[in-house]
Amino acid sequence: MSQDSATATEAARKLTGRRRREVVAVLLFSGGPIFESSIPLSVFGIDRQDAGVPRYRLLVCGGEEGPLRTTGGLELSAPYGLEAISRAGTVVVPAWRSITSPPPAEALDALRRAHEEGARIVGLCTGAFVLAAAGLLDGRPATTHWMYAPTLAKRYPSVHVDPRELFVDDGDVLTSAGTAAGIDLCLHIVRTDHGTEAAGALARRLVVPPRRSGGQERYLDRSLPEEIGSDPLAEVVAWALEHLHEQFDVETLAARAYMSRRTFDRRFRSLTGSAPLQWLITQRVLQAQRLLETSDYSVDEVAGRCGFRSPVALRGHFRRQLGSSPAAYRAAYRARRPQGGALESVATVLESSVPSQGSAQSRRTAAAASPGPSPVTAVATSGGPAEQLKPGPESYVPGRPALPGQRSAP
Numbered sequence: 052m053s054q055d056s057a058t059a060t061e062a063a064r065k066l067t068g069r070r071r072r073e074v075v076a077v078l079l080f081s082g083g084p085i086f087e088s089s090i091p092l093s094v095f096g097i098d099r100q101d102a103g104v105p106r107y108r109l110l111v112c113g114g115e116e117g118p119l120r121t122t123g124g125l126e127l128s129a130p131y132g133l134e135a136i137s138r139a140g141t142v143v144v145p146a147w148r149s150i151t152s153p154p155p156a157e158a159l160d161a162l163r164r165a166h167e168e169g170a171r172i173v174g175l176c177t178g179a180f181v182l183a184a185a186g187l188l189d190g191r192p193a194t195t196h197w198m199y200a201p202t203l204a205k206r207y208p209s210v211h212v213d214p215r216e217l218f219v220d221d222g223d224v225l226t227s228a229g230t231a232a233g234i235d236l237c238l239h240i241v242r243t244d245h246g247t248e249a250a251g252a253l254a255r256r257l258v259v260p261p262r263r264s265g266g267q268e269r270y271l272d273r274s275l276p277e278e279i280g281s282d283p284l285a286e287v288v289a290w291a292l293e294h295l296h297e298q299f300d301v302e303t304l305a306a307r308a309y310m311s312r313r314t315f316d317r318r319f320r321s322l323t324g325s326a327p328l329q330w331l332i333t334q335r336v337l338q339a340q341r342l343l344e345t346s347d348y349s350v351d352e353v354a355g356r357c358g359f360r361s362p363v364a365l366r367g368h369f370r371r372q373l374g375s376s377p378a379a380y381r382a383a384y385r386a387r388r389p390q391g392g393a394l395e396s397v398a399t400v401l402e403s404s405v406p407s408q409g410s411a412q413s414r415r416t417a418a419a420a421s422p423g424p425s426p427v428t429a430v431a432t433s434g435g436p437a438e439q440l441k442p443g444p445e446s447y448v449p450g451r452p453a454l455p456g457q458r459s460a461p
Contacts, residue, residue, distance in 0.1 A: 065169030065223070069138050072171075072244065076110040076139035078158065078181075079129055082148030085122040087176050087233055091143040094237040094253070103252040105245045110135045114158040133161045141171045141240070144178035145233070150199050159185040172224050173240070175233035179226045183207040187224050194219045196229030201325065208321070217263060234259055284308060284322060291331065295338045296356050301327045336372050339365060343381040350377045 066072065075095040079088055096109035113119060113129035120126050136142055142165050147154065162185045166172050174182040179195040180203060182188050188210040195203050200214035213219065218227040218236035220243075227236035238261060242250035247261075254261035287308045291299075304327060305315035319327040338357045342348055348356065354365035369377050 066140055067168045070140045070165075070168055070170055071108075071138065072140035073106070074108045074110065074139045075141045075143060076112050076131075076136045076165075077143045077145065078112050078114045078133075078136070078162075079119055079127060079145065080114045080148055080154070080158070081117075081119040081121070083119070083121055084146050085125065087146035087178075087230060088121065090175065090233040091145060091173075091237055093257070094234070094241070095141075095143075099253065099256055102256050104241070104249055104256070110139060112136055115155045133157055136161045136165050136170075139165065139170055141173065143173040143175065143237075144181045146176040146229075147178055147180045150177055150180050150202055154181045154184050162187065166223065169223070171240075173236065174224075174226045175236065176227060176229045179203060180206075182224065182226065183210055188226070191221045191224055192219050193221070193224075193226040194228055195226060198229075204325075205321065231259075235263055238262070284318060292334060295335055295358050298358050298360060301331065304331075332368050333372065335359060335365075336368055339369060339377060340373070340380070343377055344384055353377065 075091065077088075077091045077095070092109065092111065095107040096111075098106050100106050110131050111129045112131045112133060112135050114133065118126040118128050142162060144162070158181070162172060162182070166185075166187055172182060172187055174180075174193075174195075176196050177199055179188065179193055180199075183193070183203060183206070188207065190209055190211075192211045192213060193203075194200070194213050194216045197214040200212050203210060204212040214228070216228065217232040218225065218239060220236075220239065225236060225240070227233050234257065238250050238254055238259075241253055242261075251261045287304050290307060291304055301315070302312055305312045308315055308318075310318065316327055319325070319330070335357045339353050339359075342353045342356060346353075350365065351362045354362040357365065359365040359368070366376055369375070369380070373380060375383070
């Protein structure tokens with residue numbers, strides 16, 4: 052029996068009362084972005100049995116009093132309330148409206164009760180903040196959109212946040228990265244419940260890959276959470292970003308902060324959600340990306356200008372984070388550069404042009420060596436779009452997934 056199947060069987064045995072595994076409740080809130088909200092509705096709410104996809108029963112539940120306003124000023128009217136969650140074996144929380152706002156207490160109580168009764172709880176993108184607020188991620192691995200991972204790690208220090216993954220499966224609690232990664236996680240759920248063929252058939256109908264390789268590394272930004280701006284470590288971080296061309300290590304940063312290495316590591320992680328060594332390596336790789344895109348420096352010169360001790364070190368870290376060698380990255384970038392216009396997104400280039408990152412085991416080894424569908428009514432209103440969230444940097448925890456882009460329960 053596969054690991055996924057074993058996990059599903061164990062979880063199914065925990066279900067109590069009226070709950071059924073094939074019943075999926077999607078919990079919607081006002082202010083949630085419509086794209087993320089529509090992903091579980093499309094995956095679990097459309098009958099595709101003609102394509103070999105087993106049918107789920109979808110319950111669209113309002114997590115608060117409606118109507119629920121969403122992207123573009125639309126208003127949604129959910130056909131069910133929180134009471135319908137009591138029948139679901141799977142409860143999905145799409146992106147939460149604001150990482151700074153507490154979710155409704157009634158919705159958190161419903162999620163806790165569903166989890167206690169054996170339901171599988173799923174958070175897509177910033178939906179992880181709702182799961183964390185309910186206490187369902189305490190002591191567990193989880194992911195979310197890389198921009199919001201530092202905030203999640205800082206606000207809920209007992210959650211083991213890993214922004215590198217497309218999704219994390221911890222058995223009865225699952226989380227995904229931003230937007231399209233919600234599709235990856237929903238496909239994974241179908242694969243866990245009904246096997247590879249069913250998930251593949253669904254992926255073909257959705258015209259998406261059945262399983263994407265890689266994680267969120269290629270999308271990471273170098274920005275830091277706003278909270279660090281008033282902290283004494285902000286000066287050390289600013290110095291590091293300005294001197295990436297120099298060869299220095301975390302001990303150097305700790306000395307500049309007048310801290311021991313151990314204290315510096317703990318303080319840095321509490322502020323950013325990231326281990327300082329991983330953060331520093333990521334900044335060097337990001338700088339290498341920029342030089343490969345905007346200069347004609349050789350790979351050896353790029354390594355020196357980004358503070359790597361050798362081109363070999365650059366190539367190893369670059370491939371682990373972006374799934375490509377520096378030379379292949381530059382070639383792919385330039386091959387797709389529009390003439391006379393703005394540069395195309397490097398992430399788009401890599402999706403179609405760059406080979407996958409290789410096995411999870413090889414990455415771990417390399418890392419160790421280097422430091423019936425329910426109706427939903429939509430009505431246009433004059434309201435504006437949902438609140439925009441503010442970005443922060445990446446955070447890291449050790450370990451890699453058993454499958455590309457995935458971290459599953461042991």
